[in-house]
Amino acid sequence: MIDPVSALSNVLGVKGWLSGGDVEPYRWDWLRRYGAVPLGVARPANTQEVARVVEICREAGVAVVPQGGNTGLCGGAVAHETGAVILSLSRMAAMEKPDLASGSIVVEAGVVLATLHEALEPHGLIFPMHLGAEGSARIGGLIGTNAGGSHALRYGMMQDLVLGLEVVLADGTVWNGLRSVQKDNAGYQLRKLFCGSEGTLGIVTRAVLKLFPAPKQRTTALLTFADCGAAVSFGTYLRGEAGEFLSGLEFFSDFGLKLVLKHMADLSFPLETRGGVHLLAELASSSARVPLDDILNAALEWGMERELVIDGALAMSDAQRAHFWHLREEQPEGQRLEGQQLKHDISVPPGKIAEFIEAGEAACSKILPGVRINPFGHLGDGNIHYNLSPPKGQSDFADKALELGQALASLATGMGGSFAAEHGLGRSKIVLADTNRSPEERNLMAVIKDALDPSGVMNPGVMISSVRQRKTFQ
Numbered sequence: 001m002i003d004p005v006s007a008l009s010n011v012l013g014v015k016g017w018l019s020g021g022d023v024e025p026y027r028w029d030w031l032r033r034y035g036a037v038p039l040g041v042a043r044p045a046n047t048q049e050v051a052r053v054v055e056i057c058r059e060a061g062v063a064v065v066p067q068g069g070n071t072g073l074c075g076g077a078v079a080h081e082t083g084a085v086i087l088s089l090s091r092m093a094a095m096e097k098p099d100l101a102s103g104s105i106v107v108e109a110g111v112v113l114a115t116l117h118e119a120l121e122p123h124g125l126i127f128p129m130h131l132g133a134e135g136s137a138r139i140g141g142l143i144g145t146n147a148g149g150s151h152a153l154r155y156g157m158m159q160d161l162v163l164g165l166e167v168v169l170a171d172g173t174v175w176n177g178l179r180s181v182q183k184d185n186a187g188y189q190l191r192k193l194f195c196g197s198e199g200t201l202g203i204v205t206r207a208v209l210k211l212f213p214a215p216k217q218r219t220t221a222l223l224t225f226a227d228c229g230a231a232v233s234f235g236t237y238l239r240g241e242a243g244e245f246l247s248g249l250e251f252f253s254d255f256g257l258k259l260v261l262k263h264m265a266d267l268s269f270p271l272e273t274r275g276g277v278h279l280l281a282e283l284a285s286s287s288a289r290v291p292l293d294d295i296l297n298a299a300l301e302w303g304m305e306r307e308l309v310i311d312g313a314l315a316m317s318d319a320q321r322a323h324f325w326h327l328r329e330e331q332p333e334g335q336r337l338e339g340q341q342l343k344h345d346i347s348v349p350p351g352k353i354a355e356f357i358e359a360g361e362a363a364c365s366k367i368l369p370g371v372r373i374n375p376f377g378h379l380g381d382g383n384i385h386y387n388l389s390p391p392k393g394q395s396d397f398a399d400k401a402l403e404l405g406q407a408l409a410s411l412a413t414g415m416g417g418s419f420a421a422e423h424g425l426g427r428s429k430i431v432l433a434d435t436n437r438s439p440e441e442r443n444l445m446a447v448i449k450d451a452l453d454p455s456g457v458m459n460p461g462v463m464i465s466s467v468r469q470r471k472t473f474q
C-alpha cells in the first residue's frame with residue numbers, strides 16, 4: 001500500500017505540500033461550518049502535478065477536495081472528514097494573452113476573478129462575471145459552482161462563459177477540451193457537465209473564457225418602491241424597454257438596508273424617501289451612440305406616472321455608481337455583522353418573485369414567529385437570497401434551520417424554481433436535494449458520478465451523499 005504523505009511530498013516538494021499547522025488557512029469553509037483536519041494541502045504547480053496528486057490519492061484511497069478561493073457558501077471546498085487531501089489551485093494562476101480577434105482568453109484555474117478583470121482592462125475587454133467575492137474567488141471555483149452573479153441576466157452563468165476546459169479526471173488522465181469556439185456539437189457538451197460539478201467529477205486546471213468589449217458608457221439608477229410587487233412590475237417594463245442594454249437589476253429590502261447602515265458607518269442612503277424595497281438598475285453599452293440615459297429616464301417617467309417608483313436617483317459619477325453598488329453588495333456582510341443567520345439561495349421565474357416573498361414570509365413566520373427576513377438578490381433572473389436573522393432578542397435559531405429550509409425549498413420547487421440557484425449543493429444542501437429532486441433526477445446524477453468517479457475519491461459527500469448508493473434512490 002502506498003504511503004500518500006511521502007508520495008505527495010516527494011512529487012510536490014516543500015512549496016507544494018503543506019501539513020501540520022500550515023493547513024489552517026485552507027481548513028475552514030467561508031461560513032466556518034465545516035473544517036475537518038485534512039491529511040495535508042497539495043498545491044500543485046501545473047496540470048501534470050495535479051494528475052499525479054489524483055493518481056496517488058486514488059491508489060491510496062484518499063479523498064481529494066479541490067479548493068479555489070474558498071468563498072463557496074455550501075461547504076464544498078473543505079475536507080468532509082479527517083484524512084482527505086485539499087487540492088488548492090492557488091499556485092496555478094497564469095493567464096495567456098487575450099485573443100482579440102476571437103474574444104477569448106486561456107487561463108489557469110487558480111486565477112482570481114478580480115485579477116482577470118484588471119488584466120483585461122488595457123485591452124478594452126471584459127469578462128462579465130461579477131460577484132461580492134471577486135477579490136478571492138478563482139476561475140476553477142467559479143466553474144465548479146457554475147457561479148451566476150449580478151450580470152447573469154445579460155451574459156449568463158459561468159457555463160455560458162466557458163468555451164473550453166482542461167480537466168484532470170478521477171483516474172488521473174487529462175481531458176484536453178481547450179477549444180475556443182462557441183459552436184462545437186461534436187458529441188455531448190462535456191464542458192457543461194463540469195460546470196457546477198463542485199469538484200465531484202474532476203479537477204478543472206485550465207479554461208478558455210469568453211470575452212466581451214468593455215462598455216463605453218453606463219447609466220445606473222437607485223430606486224425605491226413600496227413593495228416587491230411594484231419593483232417587479234417596473235423591472236418587467238424596463239427589461240422590455242432596455243433589452244440587451246440591461247446589465248444589472250438588483251434588489252434589496254429596507255430591512256437589509258437598515259442592517260447595512262447600522263453596521264457600516266461609511267455607507268449612507270442617498271434618497272429622501274425609503275419604501276420597502278430598493279432596486280439598482282444598470283444599462284451598459286459598448287457603443288457610445290446608444291442613448292442609455294434617455295432609455296432609463298423614459299422608463300423612470302413611466303414608473304413614476306404609475307406610482308410604482310416612489311423616489312430615485314441616477315449616479316452622476318463613478319464614485320456615486322460605486323456607492324449604489326456597495327449598498328447592494330454589502331447586504332451579506334450587513335447581515336453577518338448582525339449575528340447568526342440562515343442563508344437560502346432560491347430562484348423562481350422572475351414574474352413570481354413577489355408571490356414567493358409573500359408566501360415565504362407567511363411560511364417562515366408560522367415556523368418561527370418574529371423571524372427577520374432579508375430577501376435580496378438578482379431581480380432580473382429571479383434569484384433571491386432569502387436570508388433569515390433570528391427574532392429580536394434571540395441569538396440562536398439553528399434548531400429551526402431544517403424546517404425553514406424545507407419550507408422555502410418546497411415553495412420554490414412548487415413555483416417551478418430551485419432551492420439551489422447559484423451557490424450549488426455542497427455539503428449543506430444535500431438533504432434538500434434528497435427531498436426536493438425526483439428519484440429519476442437523482443439517479444441520473446448518481447449514474448454520471450459512478451461512471452466518471454467509480455472509486456469515489458473526488459470530493460465525496462458533496463452534491464451526492466456519499467453514504468447513498470444509486471440503488472437506494474429507487
Ligand SMILES: Cc1cc2nc3c(=O)[nH]c(=O)nc-3n(C[C@H](O)[C@H](O)[C@H](O)COP(=O)(O)OP(=O)(O)OC[C@H]3O[C@@H](n4cnc5c(N)ncnc54)[C@H](O)[C@@H]3O)c2cc1C
Nearest residue numbers: 068069070071072076132138140141142144148149199204
Ligand atoms: C460575499 C460573497 C458574495 C458572493 N456572491 C455570489 C454571487 O453573487 N453569485 C454566486 O454565484 N456566488 C456568490 N458567492 C459564492 C462564491 O463566491 C462562488 O460560489 C464562487 O464561485 C466560489 O469560487 P471559489 O474559487 O471561492 O471556490 P471554492 O469555494 O474554493 O470552491 C467551490 C466549489 O468548487 C469546487 N472547486 C474549486 N476549484 C475547483 C476546480 N479547479 N475544479 C473543480 N472543482 C473546483 C470546490 O471543491 C467546491 O465544491 C459569494 C460568496 C461570498 C462570500
